[in-house]
Amino acid sequence: MKGRVEQALIALSFALVLSAFALYSFRLAWSSTAIVESVPCRLEGPIECGEEVRVSIALANRSAGDVKLVGSGDFCGPRGCISILGLPKLIRRRSQASVQAQVKAPSRPGPFELKTAIFTDWRDQQQVEVEVSGEAVGSPGR
Missing domain, CATH: 2.60.40.10 (Immunoglobulins)
Structure with a gap:
């Protein structure tokens, strides 16, 4: 049971890092339009x-x-x-x-x-x- 909780926490933190990177990439792409x-x-x-x-x-x-x-x-x-x-x-x-x-x-x-x-x-x-x-x-x- 303890091993599954650790795996879930690792997966969750990995997903958070990926979503933060995706948001940053989207923001960077959005800001590259001429203003x-x-x-x-x-x-x-x-x-x-x-x-x-x-x-x-x-x-x-x-x-x-x-x-x-x-x-x-x-x-x-x-x-x-x-x-x-x-x-x-x-x-x-x-x-x-x-x-x-x-x-x-x-x-x-x-x-x-x-x-x-x-x-x-x-x-x-x-x-x-x-x-x-x-x-x-x-x-x-x-």
């Missing part, structure tokens, strides 16, 4: 209507692999324009980087918010949403 995040950018102070400025947008690669930023969906509309510069760019695993964006304020005064996407070369062509906001001042149509 690139963007920090919303707020312009410091107002800018003149129609003025163009360059801003730096912070990005963080939270994945276990390197991710290459390959392009962007530049946006231009009645509330302003945004264009991402300097692509392609590589972000090393679990690190931070920044990209430059050219932002043009709208032709009418008031608050504005511009959004676009940066595309990665990762598995499913992940899109990273980028957001820049600020306030335009001055005469309309300038």
Whole structure:
């Protein structure tokens, strides 16, 4: 009887070790999917209507692999324009980087918010949403 209890305890501890290893492997595989995040950018102070400025947008690669930023969906509309510069760019695993964006304020005064996407070369062509906001001042149509 004592021998069976010892065998059962050994089998149980072996099963616990295997399940812990399986969970760790699953977590590692799950974290290897690309997760690139963007920090919303707020312009410091107002800018003149129609003025163009360059801003730096912070990005963080939270994945276990390197991710290459390959392009962007530049946006231009009645509330302003945004264009991402300097692509392609590589972000090393679990690190931070920044990209430059050219932002043009709208032709009418008031608050504005511009959004676009940066595309990665990762598995499913992940899109990273980028957001820049600020306030335009001055005469309309300038």
